[in-house]
Amino acid sequence: MKEKRRIEEEKKAKEEDELRRNQDFARKAEEFKLQLRVELMEEWRRSNAKAEKAVNEEKKIRKTTQKAWSTRRNRKGKKTKRRGGESSGDTDTDSSSSTESVTSDTTLSRDSEMKITKGRPRGRNSKKRRARDKGKNNTGKNGTTNGTTLVRTHERGECSRPRLTETIKVMNAQEARGDDETEPRTPLTGGYKGLSAGCSQKGLIEYCISAHKIYSAKKADSLRKICEKKGLKYTKKPEVVEMLARHQVELAYDGFEEVQEKTPTDAKAKTKASGSPRREFTKDRIVSEKQTPKQNSLHLPKEVVHVLTRFSKLDVPRFVKNSKNVTRSARACSDRTIGEAVREATKHLAQGAAISVSPDKVFTRGPVQATAWTDDEVRIWNARFQGLVLAPIDRNQGDTAVMCPILYRRGFGKTFAWNNNYETVGDLKSEPGLLKEQKADFIKTGLQKVGGWKADGRLGTAYVIPKHKDLTRWRPIAPAPADLAGLAQRRIAKALHCLLKRLPAHCTFYLNSIAELAERLQATSQRLRTAGCDQAMGRCYDIKEMFSRIPHGAVVQAMQQLLRRYEDDDCKQVRVSFRGKLCVISNNKKQMEGYVGISLKTIMDGVNYDLRHTVVKCGTTLVRQVFGIPMGKATSPILASITCAMVELRFIREIGADRRLVGGWRIMDDITIIAGTNDNTRNGEYLDNLFQAFKGIYDRHLEVIRKDECGLTWDFVGGTMMICGEPLQLHYTPSTKNTGALYENGTLVFQTMQDYDSYSPKSVKKAVLTAMIKRLWDHATSKQLVLGAIGYAVCEADLRGYPPEVSLGALADLAKAVPNQALQRLYEAIAYSARTRRTPSYR
Template identity: 35%
Template structure:
């Protein structure tokens, strides 16, 4: 055999088996080395590497033919780095676009309203036929055909048709009344759930039900969708072909004339209650509520217009936006976070709470704010800084999925007195957590968190722009990452506190108290402030803090204190710790107890019970938003091993 590296291929094995007799007779047989030759794709990759290293050579691309350009475009997939692939396809796509008049980088999407009678395969056949008949280069036509998509547009559901609370939240004043409606009322005004009104169709009782449209998808609608999709990519290559679209095969011919989920049923209900406001319920979007317009406007004024946390601004939205952008650039924040020129201030509205329809949940959306992207990045950085802070003592729970693990550790921690151990617990709800915190206290808590990391030698944090990766390492990352200094984070949060605006009933309001409502940075800022108060509370206990275990998820808090049930002084000390915790969050935040003193707490959507004697936590989940059936009839989630064994033994005894 020849060469330093030899490979026995499958063909060689077959040849060896067929020539066994010939080999035994003394014939010569050998296996030659396999030589890897350079193919056209490798040669194209080498040329593309030169274009990346020497950008001035890209001028040569205008002299190449369409065949060579498309070959180089396909060779870009051989690079492992995503950034290099994108860069190559971008400048090659521009050259091909100038030569062929087609944007090969854009995906062709045809959006059609869903209908049972419409055949998606028929629409795709028409689309491919039109692409191939445009006289494009075969390579260009192939890539356009592969990147084309047919997408269904969802029909409206019941809530989208009936709900009108967002429109009323933009109106200065409503002239409608509820006097002529014979419906359940509270304090003289209509207030009832749609499910409690007799005689209504079952379809409208759940706002999530998707209804069949009154007007079916027509040929003109399909033609319009095809034309817009083709024109978005092919531009002037279509000519007069758009006027001749053969869409007869796009319909299956099976039409269901009788449908119980027709849109007309919902429209009749909407017309019947056209003078009332229909709202969704907070945290239960399928439940709909009918109420008087005057009570809804009163709720808006109470939570926004008359609230001391907001000041009315006489300037227009355009003037405020211009001033805010100027201040944003003067502080140098635009160097790391882009200002979105299409951003707008959101319109505030309120939703009735699930447990009590007379209470309101204020919502001030800021998803269209010009600095939403930067606020999202900073929020992820703050969450990591609070979660990874070593040596800090606080009760913050980052996710409800970690509650079980947290309570398991507490069972081991709170075994201080053996058989005489008694665990006393209380549940709390932090009121006015968002709109009652002064800006000075918020900045003080932020400085406390960043200062703890600065003591450890950290000055910057790196955030991935697209993924959830956040790191405190000093490694230098590429263009897909942003590195924020702690000084920049302080400046950005200070800017958001000073420039938080919302619109309510046609008025511009500026938030002057509390965390920026509706923005991504609001939850981590509130949690950081609470964590700072909790650390001060635990440090004030001294050595007794080993007897305490607390859990807090946003505004829901739970504190468990262990004591010796044989000693009255130990029990009194535990109750004194619980009383002291009730005022640990300062004067602006008030705690309201949510338990009845029976060591059973409603906590983050579950029923938490502390077993007397040896400390054990029993966690029973509740059905989400089930306001009629109460507790869920489901299996218990025992957080302790003993509880799980006990449950298995009881099941075996029943079977036996």
């Protein structure tokens, strides 16, 4: 029995090890593929820049040549009128001499060609002379022809068509034999080699990608036969494809080990593997297999082989689990710190004399009952995670992710370093020169009139944070807190926000704040009932990776449409207040005290400036964003909103009179659209066609995903949307992030506020809880439906250690401010429950 159990454990361990290797190989193959793609894109960009430069130089040379010929023609005409009867040969000689004096050495061949075509002699024998000159120009000294274009000749028996490469011939032969014979063979079997394995890192990457493509194109039956031949276990097609590709690469590059680069003097030490991959190729493998003892001793959960977890799933102290908690200073209560504070406060009483503080006489020693951790205690406890990456989580900033540095490096590389949306513009040493170019463009564009240039500014440093739903997906962050053009960008963003908000309310789906949703829902419900609608259907969509997928061309086009609309209304400028958010759209160009006037042309120039100069630090390099909304800029959110709003404006205009039956709301990438049905739109296909047409209005690079299931209720921006009938009503009920987790298992998943042990005043904690409860009450369309969310908010405060005087005090303040009978009954029920039970435990 023990022997059987041991064999099963060994078999299971072997399968887990094989799975780990397959997935690790898949990650490496994807990384190599991204690196190769970035290298090819960089090479294409350099070639394109060289081509554009050559075209511009060619245009300049052509303009110079045309100008020289126009000058020569004018001179020729004047000489012909003055001399009258001179021969054509003298004119030709004069023109050729003048041409040589004007043109440069680089355009000598072009001038000779133009001399033949344009400077033709005129007269009776012009045809004979042109033929004679043509023969002279095409004949060399020895009577040979000096043609510039040589026609390729072919030997006897040679085909004039280009040859096919050996790889194409092999692929054609494989297709002729059938699908089962298309397996790539390495090393040589059957007299040929299926794929060429290059002795370099690029060759290895290309070989890996080619093998993966060949196996992916096969059917499951063919893959099953190949696995039987190789003695492998068939599981699923994706896993088998990765496994076969890995075996193929290992077979092709067996014994292919890299060697360290030798100096030119050590020529004898060079081997055949001198062209093998660089040290970076084996870096990940070495780190992944040889983990530090500290990582192994923690016994943390792993994603296949690398550590990947979060604090909420670990047995960590309560105070550290919530990163929103504030620590107290370890040196704030020391005798020295308090003594210095006393001397500073009483130095005006000493009149220059030295003040001495005796700790034994001044201070009273007693036990300290502080529940908040000190910064030194947190630092000591954090040392156990040395060698791992601790990062906040997107949409759950209070929680902390724990991961292996290899996973973070891959996430950062896929998001920034190996992403085609960014191009490398230099290293860190080139930052001063790049900032100098940006300043010159800033002044040339005229943005210094909108806001000054920040002399002590600097570029931001890019990083990534994992997403809450899936820690293997990443959110790119490119902060710019010290942007050199930050003041001008903020004022332009205010002007754009004003222009977007002044559009008619029902012509776009733009929603500035969730606080406006309740009023907009009531107006839409009334409009649908007036149109005779007794039923409605809705959809909820989400735009995946909206900021990184909107191209620059779409942003410029949307901006031009918006500004053209205001130009047609005779708008001249937007006045932005120096302080506050007040903006005024003006039909004249007069200046007003306390405001800065921004013309529509300056707004467009500012947007183009942001698109050109979105540069961040990416490790040891500087990268420029060439695709997507500029990250880290003050104009980024409003540019994304304008780009989507302009296509929504066109959609509403195209549906014509049916626009009164449609209502929609969008906050950044979350969209809700509702359509009512009356006697004229009872057809079931009408709503499906309408929703399908709306789904395709955005840019082709954007992926719009449907989130609702039934079309009658769905989650939307931290709440729940509902469509009710008889009569038709639209409701929105907000909730806290932990409402679902508290309802299911009574735990806290999101760290939305501080614990009571946090080192902050009690009044601050009560104010935060009061603001949360009041926001839930104000944003709800039905006050009875939101009572449950308010009750869960009070329960969350109890779980975080808040005493009843704080949690119930916040609810009592709302009950006094809002005279609602249902809210008063909720307060009484929770107060009675708090008196009759113990404080719940924090989980």
